[in-house]
Amino acid sequence: MNLELLGYSAAVITTSSFIPQVYKIYQTKSARDVSLVMFTFFSTGVILWLIYGLILLSWPIIFANTATLIMSLCILFMKIKYDRRGGSKSA
Template sequence: MDFVTVLGFAAALLTTFSFLPQMIKTWQSKSAKDVSFIMLIFFNTGIFLWLIYGIILQQLPVIFANATTLVFNMIILWLKIKYK
C-alpha cells in the first residue's frame, strides 16, 4: 500500500469515527433534540454522493470512509426520529 492510500485511510478513520461519540451519546441519553434533522438529511445525502463518487473512482479510502459514516449517521437519524 502506498503512502497516499495510507494517508487516505488515516483521514478516513479520523473523520469517520468522529461520529461514534455522538451516536453513542444519542443512544445512551435517548435524546437527539440538539441534533438538527435538516443537517442530518443534507449530510447523509452528501455522504451518499461521496460514496457513489468513491465507487466510480474505485478509491477504497473514500468508499470506506463514506460507507461507514453513512451507516453511523443513518443510525443517528433513526435515533432522532425514534426519540422525537
Template sequence: MESASTLGFIAGILTTVAFIPQVVKIWKTKHATDISLGMFAIFSGGVLMWLFYGIEIDAMPVIVANAITLGLSMTILIFKIKYK
C-alpha cells in the same frame, strides 16, 4: 500501499470515528432533540454522493470511509426520529 491511499485511509478513519461519540451519547441518553434533522439529512445525502463517487473512481479509502460514515449518520437520523 501508496502514500496517497494511506493518507486517504487515515483521513477517513479520523472523520468517520468522529461520529461514534455522538451515536453513543444519543443511544445512552435516548435524547436527540438538539440534533438537527435537516443538517443530518443533507449531510447523509452528501455522504451517499461521496460513496457513489468513490465507487465510480474505484477509490477504496473513499468507499470505506463513506460507507461507514453513512451508516453512522443514518443511525443518528433514525435516533433523531425515534427519540423526538
C-alpha cells in the same frame, strides 16, 4: 510525513468521530439538540461521495463513506425515533 498516511489518518479520525455521537444519543435517548436538517443533508452528501468512490473504484472513499453513512443514518433514525417519543420540535 507520508502523504497517504496523512490522508488515511484524516479519513479514520473524521469517520470514527461519529461513534461518540451515536453512543451519546443511544445512551441518553435524546437527540433534541441534534439537527434533523444537518443529518438529512449530510447523509445525502455522503451517498453522493459513495457513488463518486464507486465510479472511481477508490476503496478509501468507499470504505470511509460507507462507515460514515451507516453512522449518519443511525443518528437520523434515533433522532426521529426519540423526538417523536419526547414530542419535542425538530429543526
